[in-house]
Amino acid sequence: MEIFLQYLIAGITNGATYALVALGLTLLVGVARLVNFAHGDFFMLGGYLLVFLFVDKEIPYLLSIVITLIVMLILGLLFERIVVHPTINKTWREQLVATLATSIILSNVAILFWGTTPRLAPTKLSLTILRLGPITISSHRFVVFFVAVISFIALSFFTKNTKIGKAMRAASQNRDACLIYGINVNFVSLVTVTISTMMSGLAGVIITPLYNVSPTVGSVMTLKALTSVVMGGLGNTTGAIISAFILGIVEALFSGYVSSQYQDVASFVIMILILVFRPHGMFGKKVGI
Amino acid sequence: MKAIKENKYSIFLIIGVLLLVSILPLLVNLPFVLHVLISTLMYIGFALSYDIVTGQIGAVSLAHASFFGLGAYVTALIGKAIGAPFWLNIIIATILSIGLAIVMSLPAFRLSDLSFSFATLGLALTVQLVVKNWVKITRGPMCIHNVSNSSLWFNGILEISRTNLIAYFYLFLMVDIVIIILYRLISTGRLGRTLTAVRNDEVLASSVGINIQRYKRLTFFISAGIAGAIGSLWAPYISVVCPDYLSMDYTLNLLAIVFIGGSGSLLGVVGGSILLTVWPELLRVTPAFRLIIYGLFLLIFVTSIPNGVKGIISNVNKRLKIN
Amino acid sequence: MESNNPLLVMNKIYSGYGEVKVLKGVSVDIFDKSITCIFGPNGAGKSTLLKTIFGIVPVETGTILCNGKNITNLNPMTILEMGISFVPQGRCNFPNMTVLENLEMGGFTIKRGTIEREIDDVFAKFPILCQKRKDLAGNLSGGQQQILEMAMSLILKPKILLIDEPTLGLAPNLVNDVFETIINVNDQGTTVLIVEQNAKKVLEISDFAFVLDLGKNWMHGTAKEISENPKVKLHYLGL
Numbered sequence: 095m096e097i098f099l100q101y102l103i104a105g106i107t108n109g110a111t112y113a114l115v116a117l118g119l120t121l122l123v124g125v126a127r128l129v130n131f132a133h134g135d136f137f138m139l140g141g142y143l144l145v146f147l148f149v150d151k152e153i154p155y156l157l158s159i160v161i162t163l164i165v166m167l168i169l170g171l172l173f174e175r176i177v178v179h180p181t182i183n184k185t186w187r188e189q190l191v192a193t194l195a196t197s198i199i200l201s202n203v204a205i206l207f208w209g210t211t212p213r214l215a216p217t218k219l220s221l222t223i224l225r226l227g228p229i230t231i232s233s234h235r236f237v238v239f240f241v242a243v244i245s246f247i248a249l250s251f252f253t254k255n256t257k258i259g260k261a262m263r264a265a266s267q268n269r270d271a272c273l274i275y276g277i278n279v280n281f282v283s284l285v286t287v288t289i290s291t292m293m294s295g296l297a298g299v300i301i302t303p304l305y306n307v308s309p310t311v312g313s314v315m316t317l318k319a320l321t322s323v324v325m326g327g328l329g330n331t332t333g334a335i336i337s338a339f340i341l342g343i344v345e346a347l348f349s350g351y352v353s354s355q356y357q358d359v360a361s362f363v364i365m366i367l368i369l370v371f372r373p374h375g376m377f378g379k380k381v382g383i
Numbered sequence: 384m385k386a387i388k389e390n391k392y393s394i395f396l397i398i399g400v401l402l403l404v405s406i407l408p409l410l411v412n413l414p415f416v417l418h419v420l421i422s423t424l425m426y427i428g429f430a431l432s433y434d435i436v437t438g439q440i441g442a443v444s445l446a447h448a449s450f451f452g453l454g455a456y457v458t459a460l461i462g463k464a465i466g467a468p469f470w471l472n473i474i475i476a477t478i479l480s481i482g483l484a485i486v487m488s489l490p491a492f493r494l495s496d497l498s499f500s501f502a503t504l505g506l507a508l509t510v511q512l513v514v515k516n517w518v519k520i521t522r523g524p525m526c527i528h529n530v531s532n533s534s535l536w537f538n539g540i541l542e543i544s545r546t547n548l549i550a551y552f553y554l555f556l557m558v559d560i561v562i563i564i565l566y567r568l569i570s571t572g573r574l575g576r577t578l579t580a581v582r583n584d585e586v587l588a589s590s591v592g593i594n595i596q597r598y599k600r601l602t603f604f605i606s607a608g609i610a611g612a613i614g615s616l617w618a619p620y621i622s623v624v625c626p627d628y629l630s631m632d633y634t635l636n637l638l639a640i641v642f643i644g645g646s647g648s649l650l651g652v653v654g655g656s657i658l659l660t661v662w663p664e665l666l667r668v669t670p671a672f673r674l675i676i677y678g679l680f681l682l683i684f685v686t687s688i689p690n691g692v693k694g695i696i697s698n699v700n701k702r703l704k705i706n
Numbered sequence: 707m708e709s710n711n712p713l714l715v716m717n718k719i720y721s722g723y724g725e726v727k728v729l730k731g732v733s734v735d736i737f738d739k740s741i742t743c744i745f746g747p748n749g750a751g752k753s754t755l756l757k758t759i760f761g762i763v764p765v766e767t768g769t770i771l772c773n774g775k776n777i778t779n780l781n782p783m784t785i786l787e788m789g790i791s792f793v794p795q796g797r798c799n800f801p802n803m804t805v806l807e808n809l810e811m812g813g814f815t816i817k818r819g820t821i822e823r824e825i826d827d828v829f830a831k832f833p834i835l836c837q838k839r840k841d842l843a844g845n846l847s848g849g850q851q852q853i854l855e856m857a858m859s860l861i862l863k864p865k866i867l868l869i870d871e872p873t874l875g876l877a878p879n880l881v882n883d884v885f886e887t888i889i890n891v892n893d894q895g896t897t898v899l900i901v902e903q904n905a906k907k908v909l910e911i912s913d914f915a916f917v918l919d920l921g922k923n924w925m926h927g928t929a930k931e932i933s934e935n936p937k938v939k940l941h942y943l944g945l
Contacts, residue, residue, distance in 0.1 A: 186496055187443060188686075191681055192686060194445075194635065194681075195635070195681035195682040196678065198635045198677070199679060202671040203675060205671040206669075206672065257814070260810060260811060263800065263802070264800045267800040268797070271797075271798040271799065271800065272811075274760075274798050274859070277814045278814075310630075313631060317501070317504060317505055356512065358508065362505035362506070362508060365502075366502050366505055367490075369502055370490050370493050370494065
């Protein structure tokens with residue numbers, strides 16, 4: 095039972111990370127109708143930037159996070175202008191090739207800068223192990239969980255209470271209608287892509303004190319986020335978050351009881367099963383975010 | 384970019400050029416030049432095998448490197464265990480690759496378009512993960528070194544070894560000619576005409592009784608088999624087999640060749656292979672740098688060409704219909 | 707009611723998608739504060755005519771003037787700013803947003819601060835929307851959604867409202883509600899251009915009518931003239 099709880103806690107915090115990444119992806123899918131194969135690579139870059147700033151340059155943790163987020167914001171803007179905007183009205187094939195090309199560019203740029211050796215950014219908190227009876231948890235897991243929850247609340251507040259946030263929801267529910275009311279879809283898409291990129295990067299930043307980051311982690315993360323998004327129903331934010339937590343927990347249990355080496359396979363299998371048997375997700379059909 | 388003009392004589396043009404190239408090694412017998420030529424020939428065959436799927440059935444598979452890698456590993460492992468002749472290696476690699484393709488097709492061909500691509504990506508990562516972690520057999524990330532090249536003989540007639548690059552060159556040249564003929568047969572033969580019908584109007588094709596799924600799967604299996612065979616030839620030449628062989632990097636090389644060259648066009652794919660293989664080999668750039676350049680090429684191509692990939696595919700289709 | 711200078715003039719318009727021209731020399735005059743209806747068989751180019759005015763379908767030749775200003779081939783955003791709003795055929799609301807949020811989206815281009823007043827105005831005109839302000843648009847009935855969409859377009863206080871087949875797929879009792887709404891909108895000073903299949907009903911509320919056929923003008927006049935025309939009676943009114 096203790097060991098089960100231990101896995102469960104790991105699963106929930108990993109799920110929180112996946113949820114951050116998946117939430118960014120589902121926003122993008124909902125608003126821009128674009129599946130971004132480079133989404134996980136922004137997670138990877140977030141992790142590396144933290145390692146670079148915090149470990150290599152010894153910049154304080156919080157400041158490192160702020161700098162990383164600013165860099166992610168700039169990357170998000172560039173990504174929207176260079177990749178998303180030119181392909182937004184093209185077919186899935188062009189979007190696939192363009193975002194996949196971006197993914198390969200980003201992961202190989204990471205190789206050029208940081209090599210292929212996995213890196214970790216341990217912090218004081220991540221090295222502080224809490225003992226709750228027989229269970230041991232790194233205190234950083236609480237940070238992960240709370241940052242994720244705060245991000246969900248902030249995003250929800252943003253989409254429900256700001257004009258541009260509401261326009262994001264409008265664009266995801268009925269893109270054609272936006273034209274009729276003069277909603278600037280271009281600007282909405284720019285904001286969405288930037289938020290999406292920043293969320294993916296933030297996930298990388300908060301998890302790298304616990305797990306290694308390596309250049310190839312991007313495509314694996316993209317697939318996990320995709321799995322959550324498809325499970326949740328394309329564009330359904332709540333569905334994506336719940337699915338990401340389920341995925342994190344299933345993976346942690348699989349890793350604990352079956353095989354840690356093949357942990358990722360569990361999520362790929364889930365993805366394929368969902369695609370084949372529940373292509374509209376686990377929570378019924380719903381339009382938009 | 385205007386797609387390269389293609390007609391029914393293009394196959395003779397390409398084979399003619401290849402035969403011309405075939406006297407090259409007799410003129411310049413430099414190992415480095417030969418290596419560039421061999422790599423290019425390998426990529427021509429590999430890319431053509433990939434384009435059988437992208438060009439003919441319009442699906443973007445992201446698992447093609449899995450078959451290539453499987454072929455390479457199978458050959459390396461047979462070499463370590465018994466040392467079979469190369470043709471036997473090829474046969475075993477082809478059969479196992481088709482077997483893997485059959486397994487992959489079970490879920491993947493129940494999906495279409497983007498979902499097919501997701502699924503193949505998931506499957507490809509799974510296969511790579513297995514190869515990486517099954518250290519007992521594959522040595523995992525430590526790679527298999529010194530792949531037996533003694534296995535590359537043909538009943539004592541043709542002795543091929545790593546030192547005999549010219550023999551490798553001719554071997555790949557022959558294999559390419561076989562693949563080109565196969566590619567042509569698939570694109571213009573009965574299978575090709577059926578697939579064109581399916582691409583043009585899937586509903587109509589199925590309403591006249593064409594079993595679309597069967598044809599699509601068949602094409603996928605053939606493509607996988609060829610990739611396995613190429614992997615089987617490549618392993619002893621390059622002498623090291625690593626899990627990287629199954630990675631997305633190889634698939635991206637192919638995507639770049641096929642989409643920039645012109646999917647569905649023999650001349651386009653062969654041209655793309657030459658264009659995208661020769662210069663990185665000549666400049667000896669690192670794989671990471673090479674992939675960055677390919678990614679940039681692809682990105683510029685897809686975002687700035689008005690009709691993009693699809694326009695070129697449909698242009699090619701139009702031409703195929705005219706022929 | 708009739709003034710000498712029409713508010714909106716379409717002069718010999720050729721427009722359509724790519725090489726296929728749907729409108730082949732259509733001319734239409736819309737007078738200020740009138741209701742003008744357009745009907746005709748399928749493929750006559752009725753919807754295309756509205757989309758052409760709104761800048762969604764490009765004009766090849768011909769000019770569109772609004773208040774004397776040339777608005778040919780301006781983009782929808784600019785047309786909207788000129789005071790022309792469009793209620794297209796099919797659902798054009800945001801189903802998972804509340805009625806209130808939908809109205810806010812309708813007024814997306816309005817500056818902050820004034821939008822609340824505009825929405826209060828709309829609620830005064832359409833009490834049913836005020837009642838359902840917290841409901842999701844997707845949960846409203848078909849007729850209510852149609853009214854919501856008109857309200858969303860009216861937030862910007864347009865001079866001209868273009869409406870495409872507002873009663874398509876509605877139950878007969880809701881059709882009357884929608885027509886009543888259109889009369890109310892017009893009474894408050896908005897010029898209405900409406901495309902409608904239900905020629906009989908729409909002629910009852912219109913001042914002027916245009917009948918299109920195969921992308922060309924077939925007939926036009928006051929609604930009264932048109933509804934008394936024997937050919938119209940035969941083809942459209944089932945008399």
